[in-house]
Amino acid sequence: MEFQGIQRAAGAFQEPLTAEEIAAVCRRAFGPGTRVVSAVELGLGMYNTTYRIDLGEGRPVVLRVAPEPGRQFSSERELMRNEYASVPYLTSIAPLMPRVLAADFTHELIGRDWMIQSLLDGVPAPERLGGYPRPAWRGFFRQLGDIARRVHDIRGPRFGPVAGPGHATWSEAIVVALGRIAADLEGAGLDAADLREVAAVADRRRAALDEVTEPRMLAGDLWTVNVMLADGAPEPTISGVLDLDRTWWGDPAADWTIRMALARPGTERDAFWETYGAPDGSPSAGLRARIYHARHVGAVRLERHRLGNADGVRDSYDEVRALLAGLRG
Structure with missing residues (x-):
């Protein structure tokens, strides 16, 4: 896997995943034979940690990873779950939104909520x-x-x-x-x-x-x-x-x-x-x-x-x- 992260200061709020963790997440989402060609961390946003993932076929996808529960403020708790719950209501703007391809709130793999979405054009x-x-x-x-x-x-x-x-x-x-x-x-x-x-x-x-x-x-x-x-x-x-x-x-x-x-x-x-x-x-x-x-x-x-x-x-x-x-x- 080609892996590109963003260098952040020690203790920074946004915490990266390792290449091994990203590979495990993608296998969980798309099957055990899934191969990750590249993972590039995106600098957009200041809350979730986000990666552009190339799986070698079709369009790349976007992996978003929430902060660890202990690092979340009570007024911002479980925002990713809130977005997931909102999707069925937002049909009036659905063509403008990324599609949710997979989501995992079990914390079995990395101890954090994560979601994989389609990559938007533009x-x-x-x-x-x-x-x-x-x-x-x-x-x-x-x-x-x-x-x-x-x-x-x-x-x-x-x-x-x-x-x-x-x-x-x-x-x-x-x-x-x-x-x-x-x-x-x-x-x-x-x-x-x-x-x-x-x-x-x-x-x-x-x-x-x-x-x-x-x-x-x-x-x-x-x-x-x-x-x-x-x-x-x-x-x-x-x-x-x-x-x-x-x-x-x-x-x-x-x-x-x-x-x-x-x-x-x-x-x-x-x-x-x-x-x-x-x-x-x-x-x-x-x-x-x-x-x-x-x-x-x-x-x-x-x-x-x-x-x-x-x-x-x-x-x-x-x-x-x-x-x-x-x-x-």
Whole structure:
């Protein structure tokens, strides 16, 4: 086997597999006679460890390996299982998604969850979008708005992560989510008093949160970093979406996609709303948006800490402080 890994510092969050482990996984998935021609670790993503696998016939496949259970935060626990549970609901965008070819959550081979998926056509959007003239980016964001709308139109049975645990009300799902992020931050040695205060505000303002009565699918992490573009197309054309492991049921306005679409008004991103539909501008929606924004910042703080980004962690406190000023008012 030709094996190419990525050199990482000792103790890095993403842990590689050995060539022998990759061969064992492929034999488990495709049969004892399976031969791996090459395995190349991909640098995409910051959570799972991912390999492009050539089996010597047909298209290469993608192996994704979750972190060991003991390295997962409680607010990010078993994300791969969550994605697996989401696939049957996401039929409206199925042609854009990789197909699951095999999955193993038994930990019998490597002590970690793993999944093998088909390889999507195209080029990662962060590598190609900048090569198009900026006016053409509007078409990209119109496509993204259409995809987000199709996801958000999917109705679910309860609030919370798709794989569970579920909650009867949206307010309960939000309060629990904020509490888990805060506990993870404290477990990592970081101050989470600001997130605890946001959770207390959410608890007091349950009535506003519970105006959301119908659980809808939230993609969780759908933005340019998780989108593929058709290679060589005259204008940016979305050919695939990936890494839908943070899906949950709730208010579409709480999705990361909506946060990013709102982040730079007056730019090409405004075209997102042409296909998605206008955001809710009511006072209660504004209150909810501040709570959702704070939750996103808390999750980002946790990720920045994992990546050793001390400046980013520090900046997150200023951002939540500004949100709390509005929430207190």
